[in-house]
Amino acid sequence: MNLIATLGGIGNIRPAPGTWGSLAALPLALVLMLVGGPTLFVIGIVVVAVAGWFATKSEMDATLQDDPQQVVIDEVLGQWIALLPVSLGAASTGVSLFALWPGWVSAFLLFRLFDIWKPGPVGWADRREDALGVMLDDAIAGAFAAVGVALLAGIAHGIMAVT
Numbered sequence: 001m002n003l004i005a006t007l008g009g010i011g012n013i014r015p016a017p018g019t020w021g022s023l024a025a026l027p028l029a030l031v032l033m034l035v036g037g038p039t040l041f042v043i044g045i046v047v048v049a050v051a052g053w054f055a056t057k058s059e060m061d062a063t064l065q066d067d068p069q070q071v072v073i074d075e076v077l078g079q080w081i082a083l084l085p086v087s088l089g090a091a092s093t094g095v096s097l098f099a100l101w102p103g104w105v106s107a108f109l110l111f112r113l114f115d116i117w118k119p120g121p122v123g124w125a126d127r128r129e130d131a132l133g134v135m136l137d138d139a140i141a142g143a144f145a146a147v148g149v150a151l152l153a154g155i156a157h158g159i160m161a162v163t
Contacts, residue, residue, distance in 0.1 A: 002062075004055035004073055011070035021072025022112060025079035026104065029087075033097055038087045045080045049135060052077055057131035066129040074138040078115060081142030082107040085150040106152050110145035119144070 125137035
């Protein structure tokens with residue numbers, strides 16, 4: 001379970017293990033999107049959410065910590081949720097995932113912002129001090145970031161679009 005919770009040990013990298021976990025989530029997301037499009041990507045998100053919850057609980061029990069720093073599977077979940085508009089946008093328009101690089105950058109930066117800042121419900125989930133809270137705060141931060149990515153895409157492709 002430790003390998004899942006730490007994403008194969010990436011959570012042991014210092015400083016900023018959460019940022020390393022978020023960065024590692026990007027190529028994993030790309031592989032899922034290239035192999036199976038949004039459908040496989042959504043399945044991957046569900047699998048990470050469930051497996052991550054169990055692995056996080058196991059790691060919390062083993063370390064007796066409320067939110068062990070080495071647990072980064074929650075960052076993978078949040079980062080992947082933040083990337084959903086990129087996956088869906090590429091699939092619905094037939095545009096290459098690589099052409100949507102601004103969406104990838106926005107998803108990464110917005111997710112890290114919301115995960116660190118912890119506004120509103122993100123902070124509420126973080127204060128739960130249980131495995132569900134560890135996973136949920138990143139899922140909510142990822143959802144906030146996904147909304148931001150969609151809004152930025154709307155601005156870039158709507159208001160600023162050249163006709």
